[in-house]
Amino acid sequence: MEEEKCPKCGAPLSEITETPTGRKLRRCSTGVWNTETHKTDGCDYVKWLEVEPQTLDEKCPKCGEPLILQVTRFGKKMKKCSAGGWDKEEKKATGCDYVEWINGTTEKLDEKCPKCGEPLVIFTTAAGKKMKKCSTSGWDREAKQATGCDYILWLKAEFKPQVANGEEFLPPEDIF
Ligand SMILES: [Zn+2]
Numbered sequence: 001m002e003e004e005k006c007p008k009c010g011a012p013l014s015e016i017t018e019t020p021t022g023r024k025l026r027r028c029s030t031g032v033w034n035t036e037t038h039k040t041d042g043c044d045y046v047k048w049l050e051v052e053p054q055t056l057d058e059k060c061p062k063c064g065e066p067l068i069l070q071v072t073r074f075g076k077k078m079k080k081c082s083a084g085g086w087d088k089e090e091k092k093a094t095g096c097d098y099v100e101w102i103n104g105t106t107e108k109l110d111e112k113c114p115k116c117g118e119p120l121v122i123f124t125t126a127a128g129k130k131m132k133k134c135s136t137s138g139w140d141r142e143a144k145q146a147t148g149c150d151y152i153l154w155l156k157a158e159f160k161p162q163v164a165n166g167e168e169f170l171p172p173e174d175i176f
């Protein structure tokens, strides 16, 4: 791999790491993520890498072209039509506009549930809202009711979701 230097401090960048949501990044080698303070110690430069869109074995329900799986800079996942694109000059979608956001993702936390002591998870909804919930909780589809522990803590949004800004149509080099 090509040796890349941190534009902030000139130290080499460290190996590629992958987040639980599938985003890839390289930190400055002098920066270390502190899991207690949830801040970076040392240089905080992070380079986000392009996540290769993955071609799926599914066809677009609108036009029949293959669908691709793409991850946005906020870690949200979506399926979109490979025949779709984004016209930067006209700022509008071109080709097929089929997009399907993929519902929530969960990430494990090193925190214990205050109710039952089982580990907590962070659940991110398709709209980008986050909550901490107990890993023992579930949803009984047949009975249409929650199962397991019912501890939930909604987190404040870290960003304002922008609606229809065309992000979903941008090529990855613009997203990252
Ligand atoms: Zn640095």
Ligand SMILES: [Zn+2]
Pocket (backbone or CB within 6 Å): 060, 061, 062, 063, 064, 065, 081, 082, 083, 084, 096, 097, 098
């Ligand atoms: Zn399509």
Ligand SMILES: [Zn+2]
Pocket (backbone or CB within 6 Å): 113, 114, 115, 116, 117, 118, 134, 135, 136, 149, 150, 151
């Ligand atoms: Zn619990």
